[in-house]
Amino acid sequence: xxxxxxxxxxxxxxxVEGVLLLIPMMVSILYREHxxxxxxxxxxxxxxxxxxLTWKRPKEIEFYAKEGMVIVAGTWxxxxxxxxxxxxxxxxxxxxxxxxxxxxxxxxxxxxxxLADIEKISNGLLFWRSFTHWIGGMxxxxxxxxxxxxxxxxxxxxxxxxxxxxxxxxxxxxxxxTARILYGIYIFMTIVEVIFLYAGGMSFFxxxxxxxxxxxxxxxxxxxxxxxxxxxxxxxxxxxxxxxxFGINFQLYYxxxxxxxxxxxxxxxxxxxxxxxxxxxxxxxxxxRHSVDGYFSALRSAGFQVASIITTTGFVTRDYEQWxxxxxxxxxxxxxxxxxxxxxxxGIKTSRIILLFKDTYIGxxxxxxxxxxxxxxxxxxxxxxxxxxxxxVYIGLYLIILASSMMLLLYDGLDLVSTFASVSCCLNxxxxxxxxxxxxxxxxxxxxxxxxILSFDxxxxxxxxxxxxxxxxxxxxxxx
Numbered sequence: 001x002x003x004x005x006x007x008x009x010x011x012x013x014x015x016v017e018g019v020l021l022l023i024p025m026m027v028s029i030l031y032r033e034h035x036x037x038x039x040x041x042x043x044x045x046x047x048x049x050x051x052x053l054t055w056k057r058p059k060e061i062e063f064y065a066k067e068g069m070v071i072v073a074g075t076w077x078x079x080x081x082x083x084x085x086x087x088x089x090x091x092x093x094x095x096x097x098x099x100x101x102x103x104x105x106x107x108x109x110x111x112x113x114x115l116a117d118i119e120k121i122s123n124g125l126l127f128w129r130s131f132t133h134w135i136g137g138m139x140x141x142x143x144x145x146x147x148x149x150x151x152x153x154x155x156x157x158x159x160x161x162x163x164x165x166x167x168x169x170x171x172x173x174x175x176x177x178t179a180r181i182l183y184g185i186y187i188f189m190t191i192v193e194v195i196f197l198y199a200g201g202m203s204f205f206x207x208x209x210x211x212x213x214x215x216x217x218x219x220x221x222x223x224x225x226x227x228x229x230x231x232x233x234x235x236x237x238x239x240x241x242x243x244x245x246f247g248i249n250f251q252l253y254y255x256x257x258x259x260x261x262x263x264x265x266x267x268x269x270x271x272x273x274x275x276x277x278x279x280x281x282x283x284x285x286x287x288x289r290h291s292v293d294g295y296f297s298a299l300r301s302a303g304f305q306v307a308s309i310i311t312t313t314g315f316v317t318r319d320y321e322q323w324x325x326x327x328x329x330x331x332x333x334x335x336x337x338x339x340x341x342x343x344x345x346x347g348i349k350t351s352r353i354i355l356l357f358k359d360t361y362i363g364x365x366x367x368x369x370x371x372x373x374x375x376x377x378x379x380x381x382x383x384x385x386x387x388x389x390x391x392x393v394y395i396g397l398y399l400i401i402l403a404s405s406m407m408l409l410l411y412d413g414l415d416l417v418s419t420f421a422s423v424s425c426c427l428n429x430x431x432x433x434x435x436x437x438x439x440x441x442x443x444x445x446x447x448x449x450x451x452x453i454l455s456f457d458x459x460x461x462x463x464x465x466x467x468x469x470x471x472x473x474x475x476x477x478x479x480x
Contacts, residue, residue, distance in 0.1 A: 004058035011053025018046035028124030073467035106132030108462035111219025111314035111431030114444040130212040137216030137344035219314025219431040240307040247311035247339030310334040312346035314431025316439040346429030426457040
């Protein structure tokens with residue numbers, strides 16, 4: 001275990017987080033808020049600690065998969081703890097556990113909140129709250145690859161541990177160039193959304209808040225009523241479109257840069273993703289048509305909520321707990337399905353579900369025709385045993401964490417519906433759940449113990465489970 005390199009990279013990330021805090025500090029200064037001093041003090045703390053951790057560059061800079069997972073899990077934990085300091089020092093969220101929960105929810109792009117009255121929070125903290133969505137959406141370490149002094153082979157271990165999906169690859173020969181391309185697309189799409197929202201009459205400040213949350217598929221809003229506050233079909237259409245766009249594998253957008261439009265639409269996962277959105281929207285609209293004002297209103301509500309849940313963004317325009325159970329069931333399934341691999345969305349991912357169904361089908365056919373040679377096909381290629389083993393291990397570990405978390409919350413006294421919904425929405429990085437944590441409620445009534453368990457679930461869900469499990473294994477910390 002290369003402890004010195006782990007220490008060095010985490011120190012670099014503390015310094016990066018300190019720099020990022022400059023932006024909400026400037027927002028606080030613009031609005032003449034006292035929290036500007038809080039951001040300045042937090043920055044000094046992070047730069048001081050980061051400076052101590054990086055004062056000497058390690059001679060041995062090589063590391064492997066185990067160190068990569070430790071770096072990713074450790075960095076996300078550290079940045080969540082330090083990112084909670086402005087909330088705590090300001091006094092606007094008195095409990096540090098609540099501050100930590102809110103920050104973890106931000107960085108992991110979950111969107112679950114403990115705030116009962118969001119509109120009372122200062123603008124600087126509201127900006128930082130949504131900005132954590134944007135930072136965590138593409139990956140905090142992917143963003144900082146240029147600052148990490150090791151070769152691209154080592155960086156790949158970090159990218160595999162941080163980027164969502166069953167398979168991670170490079171767009172170009174250098175991984176640092178890949179990171180710059182991905183973030184260039186990410187920034188461009190965010191700015192375009194801001195322009196569209198501003199054209200729809202949203203205030204400039206709120207445009208950035210909601211664009212950050214949409215880009216990271218997180219769901220934090222500056223309004224208590226979320227997107228329902230605006231009651232605008234135009235704003236809902238814009239946000240719905242961008243939620244779907246940010247739920248697409250960002251590597252596909254590289255085909256557009258290369259002017260290979262056919263390559264973009266050749267993706268099998270993309271076809272399933274769009275078909276699922278269309279079918280789910282139609283089925284829910286048909287189911288709720290009698291409880292809303294006409295077919296257009298049904299399509300509008302269903303389309304927005306389907307886009308919000310499948311991309312695990314978590315914005316709401318309707319209290320879907322008032323919808324028929326059939327519609328709630330569809331949304332629950334979409335919560336588990338999630339967006340595409342390589343996107344900013346959460347969930348199990350569309351690609352894994354497709355592979356699981358296809359492999360199950362092949363397995364049944366082999367039982368009927370044992371002598372026939374069959375293989376699972378995906379994206380026009382035969383899927384190897386290693387990929388399928390990875391999918392099966394992921395699903396198995398996912399179920400273990402889901403069941404364990406539920407038992408811990410039930411032991412803490414939470415009711416069954418709220419327990420299942422809370423763990424599901426946090427592990428899938430969705431945001432709102434059902435019961436006590438429904439779309440028009442929040443997580444403030446839960447105990448500190450439950451919030452810590454759910455914080456672990458959010459981190460595990462965002463980091464594809466393995467990094468958070470690896471750091472808990474005693475064998476990880478052995479020197480060899």
